[in-house]
Structure formats: structure tokens, C-alpha cells
Amino acid sequence: MAKKGGTATLQIEVTSDEEWDALLERKGLIVVDVFTEWCGPCVAMMSNLKKIKLEHGSDNLHLAVANADFVTRLSRFKGKSEPTWVFVAGGQLLRVFFGSNAPALMKMIVAEIEKEIKVLEGNAERVSVDWDELTEEEKAKNAELDAKRQLELDKIKAEEDVAKDRVKRRNLERIARQLTNQTVVLFFPHAITEPEEDGSTKRTCQAAYQLMVKYETASLQISDQLDRFVTEEDLKLILYNSDFEVPEEVIEEMKSRKCLVSLLQEVVAPSSPERRTSSSSYSSQLSRNEES
The missing domain is CATH 3.40.30.10 (Glutaredoxin)
Incomplete structure (x- = not known):
């Protein structure tokens, strides 16, 4: 027609x-x-x-x-x-x-x-x-369209990744603001004197006392302290990113004797009353936990 x-x-x-x-x-x-x-x-x-x-x-x-x-x-x-x-x-x-x-x-x-x-x-x-077959021109056109679609998908994915990363960072920042700056010091049994060894009524750790001055210099204070058994599984978690290997004899001793664990926390402000009294609080906190 x-x-x-x-x-x-x-x-x-x-x-x-x-x-x-x-x-x-x-x-x-x-x-x-x-x-x-x-x-x-x-x-x-x-x-x-x-x-x-x-x-x-x-x-x-x-x-x-x-x-x-x-x-x-x-x-x-x-x-x-x-x-x-x-x-x-x-x-x-x-x-x-x-x-x-x-x-x-x-x-x-x-x-x-x-x-x-x-x-x-x-x-x-x-x-x-x-x-029923495609010509070379059609194959080339389809390849071009596929490439454009893939570029668009890659662009969308990149934008989504940026958005997800932004949300992740924001969430981590929120979490970080809620966390205090803390760390743990672990004293192995061989560094601790048992009551029956020196005739005292409590466990003592000279290394813990000596480190108090270092805490002061580093603007740290003892937040908590306790005696507890530490297992090999605990050690693996503590040293997961370290090349340090605990001697076998120390591990054996840990099976029958408790370690001393000190939780250290950064002092909030150097000029605050908390900071000025931190030195005296170290000794009282250490003694109080050793007596418990």
C-alpha cells in the first residue's frame, strides 16, 4: 500500500x-x-x-x-x-x-x-x-547498550556504596562518641605475690604499683581491677593481632593461679578534679581490689 x-x-x-x-x-x-x-x-x-x-x-x-x-x-x-x-x-x-x-x-x-x-x-x-539471527550491526548495538547499562549500574552501585559508607561512618562516629578511651593491663601470676608467700593478708603486685606513675604521665587512671582466671582461649583473643607468644610455663601457672586485670581509662580533662585526685585514687583502688 x-x-x-x-x-x-x-x-x-x-x-x-x-x-x-x-x-x-x-x-x-x-x-x-x-x-x-x-x-x-x-x-x-x-x-x-x-x-x-x-x-x-x-x-x-x-x-x-x-x-x-x-x-x-x-x-x-x-x-x-x-x-x-x-x-x-x-x-x-x-x-x-x-x-x-x-x-x-x-x-x-x-x-x-x-x-x-x-x-x-x-x-x-x-x-x-x-x-532469526542478528546482524553484525545489531550485535554491536546490543554490546553498546549493554555497556551503557553496565556503566549506569556501576554508577548506581558506586553512589549506593558512597551512601552506605557515609551512613556507616556516621554510625561509627555516634558509637565512638559513646565509648570512653579504655585499655586493659594484664599481670600474669608470676608477677603477683600470694598472701602466704610474704605473710600478708592480700595478694600484691609490685609491677602494678610501679606502673601507677606511668599511668599518671599518660593521663590514665585505673577504672576497675579484679583477680580472675585467664584461659588459653582468652589469651588468643587478647593477642589475636600480636606476634607475642606466652611461655608454656606461664600458661600452665595460669591454670591454677589468677591473673590481675586492670581496666585503664583516659582522664577526661587534665584540669578537672578527677585528674588532680587520680594519683591518690590509684593506690586506694589497687588496694581495695587486692583485698577483695
């Missing part, structure tokens, strides 16, 4: 499988502007198509417009807004051109006309693609 309006003598309109089959029976090169219903054909290319039609005559070149929504063979082009040009000859699919680059499209049309003339004269064989 001829297209109404100014394109009546230029392009054949195809809106059904029957009209498509009739179109394929024509000899020579057929260039089809394939469009989808909501988008319409590429009107901007009309003047270029008219010029090349006049130059090469109606016998060698046939122009058509086909609605992919109603032609089964063209269903893979449905829903696309980019101008799509399907090259057909002898009922066979030759090539597909995407876009509205007029010089490139005209150059391809001329090249395919020359090839088809040689085929019709018996001087060459037609190179075609099965209708």
Missing part, C-alpha cells in the same frame, strides 16, 4: 505480514525504515532518500516504511525510538543501520545497490543473514 501524503511515490507503507511478504518479492535493494507505533518513521531523512532514489532509479532501489508493531518478522525492533533501517534483497536480510546519520546511511545504500546489481547480473553472490 502506498503511503499517503507527500511520501506516496517514495516509500511503500507496510502494516501487516501480508504486505511485508509482498514487499520482499520485489527485485533489487529494499531499504525499510522500521518504526514503532508511538514513535513513527524518520521524516528527517526524506529529502536524502528522494535524492538517492532519483539517482539510482526505481528498479534498483525500493524504499519502504514498516510498523514493527504489526509485522511479525520485525518484532525485535518494537519499542525502539532510534531510527532503524533494514536492508533486504531477494527476500533475505542483508544489514541493519541504526541512527540518522544521513551521509553514512546514503553511503551504505549506494554500496549495497552496487553489490545487488552484481548479484542480479550473476557476477557475485549475495551475503545475507538468517532472519
Whole structure:
């Protein structure tokens, strides 16, 4: 069926499988502007198509417009807004051109006309693609679209990662503000004197007393202190990121004797009353815990 309006003598309109089959029976090169219903054909290319039609005559070149929504063979082009040009000859699919680059499209049309003339004269064989297969142009277009989609997905993922990292940092900062600066000092049994060893009534640790001055210098104070058994599993957790190895004899001694564990906390403000009385509190805290 001829297209109404100014394109009546230029392009054949195809809106059904029957009209498509009739179109394929024509000899020579057929260039089809394939469009989808909501988008319409590429009107901007009309003047270029008219010029090349006049130059090469109606016998060698046939122009058509086909609605992919109603032609089964063209269903893979449905829903696309980019101008799509399907090259057909002898009922066979030759090539597909995407876009509205007029010089490139005209150059391809001329090249395919020359090839088809040689085929019709018996001087060459037609190179075609099965209708159920993709042309090289379609494969390249799909690869391009896949690459664009992947870039978009990567961009979205990167933005999500940044957002997640921002939330994570904010949460960690909130947690950090709630935590005090603390550390633990562990005194092994061999550094502790038991009551029966020196005739006293409590366990004593000279190393713990000697370190009090160091705590003062480092703006630390004893927050808590206790005697407890430390297992090998506890040691693994304590030394998980250390190359230090506890001697076997010390580990054996820990099975029958308790260690002294001191919890140290950073002094809040050097000028605060808490800081000024920290030195005297060390001794009283240590003695109080050793007596317990």
C-alpha cells in the first residue's frame, strides 16, 4: 500500500505480514525504515532518500516504511525510538543501520545497490543473514547498550556504596562518641605475690604499683581491677593481632593461679578534679581490689 501524503511515490507503507511478504518479492535493494507505533518513521531523512532514489532509479532501489508493531518478522525492533533501517534483497536480510546519520546511511545504500546489481547480473553472490539471527550491526548495538547499562549500574552501585559508607561512618562516629578511651593491663601470676608467700593478708603486685606513675604521665587512671582466671582461649583473643607468644610455663601457672586485670581509662580533662585526685585514687583502688 502506498503511503499517503507527500511520501506516496517514495516509500511503500507496510502494516501487516501480508504486505511485508509482498514487499520482499520485489527485485533489487529494499531499504525499510522500521518504526514503532508511538514513535513513527524518520521524516528527517526524506529529502536524502528522494535524492538517492532519483539517482539510482526505481528498479534498483525500493524504499519502504514498516510498523514493527504489526509485522511479525520485525518484532525485535518494537519499542525502539532510534531510527532503524533494514536492508533486504531477494527476500533475505542483508544489514541493519541504526541512527540518522544521513551521509553514512546514503553511503551504505549506494554500496549495497552496487553489490545487488552484481548479484542480479550473476557476477557475485549475495551475503545475507538468517532472519532469526542478528546482524553484525545489531550485535554491536546490543554490546553498546549493554555497556551503557553496565556503566549506569556501576554508577548506581558506586553512589549506593558512597551512601552506605557515609551512613556507616556516621554510625561509627555516634558509637565512638559513646565509648570512653579504655585499655586493659594484664599481670600474669608470676608477677603477683600470694598472701602466704610474704605473710600478708592480700595478694600484691609490685609491677602494678610501679606502673601507677606511668599511668599518671599518660593521663590514665585505673577504672576497675579484679583477680580472675585467664584461659588459653582468652589469651588468643587478647593477642589475636600480636606476634607475642606466652611461655608454656606461664600458661600452665595460669591454670591454677589468677591473673590481675586492670581496666585503664583516659582522664577526661587534665584540669578537672578527677585528674588532680587520680594519683591518690590509684593506690586506694589497687588496694581495695587486692583485698577483695
